[in-house]
Amino acid sequence: MVAHLFAQARPGLAIEPVVVRTEGDRRADEPLERIGGQGVFVKEIQQAVLEGRADVAVHSAKDLPPLTPPGLVLVAVPRRGDVRDALVGSTLARLGPGAKVATGAARRRAQLANLRPDLCFVPARGNIETRIAKAKSVADAVVVAAAALERLGLTPQAAEIFPPLVMLPQVGQGAIALECPEDDAVLLALLAAVDDRDAHAAVLAERAMLEALGASCALPVGGYAEPEGAGLRLRGMVASPDGRVVLHAERRGEDPASLGAEVARALLAACGAAELLFDSPGRDR
Numbered sequence: 610m611v612a613h614l615f616a617q618a619r620p621g622l623a624i625e626p627v628v629v630r631t632e633g634d635r636r637a638d639e640p641l642e643r644i645g646g647q648g649v650f651v652k653e654i655q656q657a658v659l660e661g662r663a664d665v666a667v668h669s670a671k672d673l674p675p676l677t678p679p680g681l682v683l684v685a686v687p688r689r690g691d692v693r694d695a696l697v698g699s700t701l702a703r704l705g706p707g708a709k710v711a712t713g714a715a716r717r718r719a720q721l722a723n724l725r726p727d728l729c730f731v732p733a734r735g736n737i738e739t740r741i742a743k744a745k746s747v748a749d750a751v752v753v754a755a756a757a758l759e760r761l762g763l764t765p766q767a768a769e770i771f772p773p774l775v776m777l778p779q780v781g782q783g784a785i786a787l788e789c790p791e792d793d794a795v796l797l798a799l800l801a802a803v804d805d806r807d808a809h810a811a812v813l814a815e816r817a818m819l820e821a822l823g824a825s826c827a828l829p830v831g832g833y834a835e836p837e838g839a840g841l842r843l844r845g846m847v848a849s850p851d852g853r854v855v856l857h858a859e860r861r862g863e864d865p866a867s868l869g870a871e872v873a874r875a876l877l878a879a880c881g882a883a884e885l886l887f888d889s890p891g892r893d894r
Contacts, residue, residue: 611787615799617803619802658790666787670784670785680790684797693754693772694753703768704728704749710752773844780830780831782833813869814868821873822873
């Protein structure tokens with residue numbers, strides 16, 4: 610997808626994919642929180658660029674930790690895909706009491722448990738095909754990103770797609786993030802040519818919220834920003850791991866960094882929000 614965007618922006622440009630197998634790929638049978646959380650899908654890719662083995666790092670934006678490593682800069686976010694979560698195997702309403710749902714995301718578990726406290730959860734890691742297979746073997750349904758289904762031509766597999774107000778997405782969900790060396794003017798210009806201003810601003814606001822919370826993807830945290838007038842509307846969520854408490858905050862603003870910090874402050878000020886974060890084993894210390 611990114612190569613196609615580059616080819617459109619710079620016809621005749623020679624493009625060579627550099628495939629990097631990350632720690633998250635290699636240890637697909639282990640929970641994310643056990644092997645290091647969010648950075649396990651991006652560190653080796655970033656290192657390949659820093660060492661000159663590749664020119665551009667291409668990430669799923671939801672895999673990126675809030676802080677970019679020294680020497681790199683997040684230059685572009687192309688047009689964003691579907692931000693929503695999808696349920697494969699059954700709709701939520703048709704799941705029987707005590708049904709098993711496969712997901713490896715704390716955010717998804719917490720929000721689903723809040724909607725249906727009777728559900729049981731089993732871990733799900735690996736590529737989309739592997740996780741969908743779980744819905745047919747060890748679970749009654751599996752939760753995946755709707756954008757992943759869309760990009761793989763598997764959207765018909767979705768039994769239900771949750772509106773963001775029902776299940777708030779992960780920060781950066783549905784977006785692709787492009788990084789390159791901060792001092793390479795040629796690459797900076799190329800990446801800027803494929804940037805979508807609205808998607809980029811939204812992802813920056815969501816990441817600023819995550820950074821201000823001091824959180825990682827091991828925590829039940831969600832965030833979704835979308836354009837509104839001349840600025841953005843950002844919704845944030847933090848939950849207890851068991852889903853019994855789900856707190857929301859929403860603000861509007863024009864500066865993504867300030868807006869993200871403001872929503873984080875509102876969440877931390879909400880009753881019990883600080884305790885949820887500080888008491889969680891996924892909290893960065």
